[in-house]
Ligand code: SF4
Ligand code: SF4
């Protein structure tokens with residue numbers, strides 16, 4: 001009798017949980033509090049995900065391993081302008097009231113160093129061993145719309161062309177994304193020009209919008225995928241009310257309106273491709289340090305180099321892939337010398353690739369408007385300003401020619 | 407080096423502090439492997455047994471500051487197949503290069519009871535000013551891993567994996583947020599040759615420029631920025647560029663441009 005009862009109980013339970021899940025579907029919106037947010041983190045950890053989220057590190061907010069909502073930057077906010085980044089602690093209880101940090105998802109999906117293989121020589125035998133990384137699945141918390149778009153760009157470059165990066169794909173497959181809609185922008189953001197933000201629209205598993213007033217602190221939670229559904233299906237969350245949905249919309253609207261930086265894309269690719277010998281590059285060459293910070297900070301830059309080393313005895317060798325930058329001399333080294341010796345030429349190459357030739361190669365822009373290259377350039381060179389100056393001088397020159405012809 | 411015999415290694419000291427030679431001795435774990443791979447033929451800091459040259463590899467530490475050394479370096483060159491200068495003293499003239507901006511006679515008169523016995527040159531100069539150098543390994547002191555890499559490359563007939571780009575690239579690959587941008591700390595990283603794995607910025611100290619100017623360094627732009635945004639005044643700019651690589655071309659020119667008399 002006991003066993004039958006138990007079996008029945010199981011059946012009923014199964015039915016209940018089924019009926020609960022069947023109520024949940026992709027696109028559903030819930031409204032949760034901080035405790036419930038933490039329960040998502042716990043559920044992810046139970047599914048053996050490592051949590052990566054924004055956290056305060058060396059007076060910046062950067063992605064790093066976190067354990068719970070306690071590690072999120074409560075009350076922190078950021079200010080960014082060309083070449084300057086500052087964080088500020090406020091009394092507020094917000095968890096996501098800042099924008100992009102010093103690093104991006106790139107560090108996790110496309111690590112700076114990766115040993116591809118090691119080879120060893122032993123008594124006339126030569127063996128090569130591929131290094132397949134031992135990966136723990138990652139859940140990234142608080143990914144912004146621009147960074148999500150940047151991931152989409154890297155997906156296109158690294159996994160959808162003729163040459164596929166299987167290591168990236170491996171990491172990418174096991175990634176769980178908890179995105180967040182921006183409730184704030186800084187002066188370097190221009191996602192609205194690039195059509196990448198400030199709200200997340202696709203490619204996420206779960207998405208949050210922080211809703212805070214003097215008396216309440218809640219999050220709108222949107223389910224974006226089966227994986228997302230699987231994590232929240234057993235957590236009994238309340239559906240979001242119309243008011244809460246509206247409040248979330250208002251947050252995004254307010255952020256959208258706060259973005260003032262613009263990049264005018266109209267014919268920009270044509271202008272860039274036609275300006276190879278423009279004097280503007282000499283001017284920029286006097287400012288640009290060719291330090292490469294912009295390319296390291298950019299979430300879409302994917303250039304790397306391969307380094308082959310041996311040990312002293314020559315019995316083992318290895319090949320390592322490491323991030324490279326188009327701002328180094330070696331990057332364009334061909335037989336006999338470097339193709340782009342001046343800083344100006346290297347800046348031109350980088351900017352033209354981002355905003356013009358990338359489109360030819362991958363049918364999309366190489367820039368998502370996250371503003372990192374502007375903030376993290378030690379001398380504050382601003383890609384949007386350079387684009388505007390170039391557009392203006394090219395137009396002025398065209399007018400001058402036109403006048404002469406009349 | 408396609409020879410059946412182990413290549414011979416000699417280490418030479420000129421005007422220097424010994425720190426770079428010590429980097430080699432500091433390779434504790436790897437030292438046995440080094441001793442296995444090369445024959446240490448002349449390295450007084452490590453062993454009193456000295457073999458006669460010629461040597462396959464000569465590591466030269468220190469700069470040329472005396473007439474006697476200016477001659478001795480030619481002897482070293484003649485007895486070496488590969489001559490490699492290691493460290494800021496030998497690649498750029500070192501901290502003692504500060505004398506190049508001053509009057510050496512005034513120094514010796516102040517310091518020594520009998521300055522007439524002191525035979526010294528007016529300037530401290532890198533090895534490459536005197537003889538042909540096959541490779542220059544930067545740093546003050548050199549990084550032991552780069553030194554091992556260089557030796558491995560030489561012994562195995564391959565190109566050393568050592569880059570001339572900025573410290574910033576190492577700093578970013580390490581995952582540091584930029585301290586100049588985030589804290590307003592003046593940093594020479596953007597104009598300095600990599601190799602230290604961004605040691606100082608990793609501890610929230612601005613880069614001191616130990617590895618000297620990077621490839622195509624643009625210090626003028628960096629100085630303008632530090633003056634305008636990070637309150638670095640002219641005398642401080644002069645000091646920033648005048649340390650271990652004070653007389654390396656780009657740093658020398660830059661410090662001189664901020665001198666006020
Ligand atoms: S644009 Fe700025 S960050 Fe990029 S290489 Fe030039 S100085 Fe460095
Ligand atoms: S180019 Fe600059 S703004 Fe565009 S994605 Fe890269 S870092 Fe962000």
Ligand code: SF4
Pocket residue numbers: 293378573574575577578582583584585586587593594595596604607612613
């Ligand atoms: S801290 Fe210094 S070395 Fe690091 S990125 Fe900033 S300027 Fe470059």
